[in-house]
Amino acid sequence: MLTLPFDEPHMICEPRFGANYPRDSSPESLEQEQRHNPDRASSVMREAEDDISDREDDDRDDDQDEDGLPKKRGPRKKKGKEQMDRSKLRRQEANARERSRMHGLNAALESLRRVVPCYSKTQKLSKIETLRLAKNYIWALSETLSAGKRPDLLAFVQTLCKGLSQPTTNLVAGCLQLNARNFLTDHNGEVMFSGRSPYDAMYSYPGSDMNTPPGHSGSGLDSSAKPFRHYSYSGAYEPYYENPSPESGSPHFDSQLSPPMNFNGIFSLKHDDPPDYGKSSHYGMRYCSAPGRTALAHNSMYRVSPEARFPYDLHVRSQSFQAQGEVNGSYHN
């Protein structure tokens, strides 16, 4: 059960997930900690103060008893002090374990953030929203799979945003190039739709004059599929095309944000390469890399050709998705 060898002091001081747990509580190190991590530093200072007060208490205890009389010294008292020290040490060890555990939890949550349909390094989803969105995403994908036919995009997106806060809904809408005004969540968490078809917005690529649609590279997803429509629709949220390239007119992706890309008529937005994916997931349907990155989990259904221009040149790795052509064809018409 022991996850950290606390009998090794350096391990106590260096939790696995990067907390700057200081090696000592000296004033210098605390001052440094205060600059880099004031939160942590304050707690460390509290610990240090506790240690000091404990020492003072111990000194008092060593000098006097409750009545102020000179204290009896001997093994019994020494044992009590040892027990106190031991208790304090155990508490500190427990704190370190708890920190480490929470860091692990946060790391897992971060990996989850990377695989839900809206990921941004700069505008992170909160923990609770990440969990909600992940749940909705799983649910929406399950519904799509169980239906075995062309998914209803509106329903998909609605499911995705169900129960999310308005800011998160806005963020998701931004990721999907949807106009959030057309995609409102009421107070009950029910998603309301008004305005134009989300399909339109879904295939909107502002700043791009692509003739070749996302997911089509010539040897692409479905040779019968027609090109994507190109809308110059400008919704309220266009976070990924902040600096269109003046030469090419092609979109410039903020490397801090997830560019949208299309998959099977469902959006798929990605991402950095999540380290854990592609190793085992047979249905890795999403990973596309940012420009200059080498892409895609090995077992992903798609891979990106080396000369492919992100994020549009995708190649079907196998015929593993039967409805793909139908879906693409339908949506692209």
Next chain:
DNA sequence: TAGGCCATCTGGTCCT
């Protein structure tokens, strides 16, 4: 400034 989010500490409980 209030509220949301977060990291951390802490004590309790359960389990091995």
Next chain:
DNA sequence: AGGACCAGATGGCCTA
């Protein structure tokens, strides 16, 4: 006994 897990408390940071 000791580790994992959990929830409450606390304080810092950030934003509307």
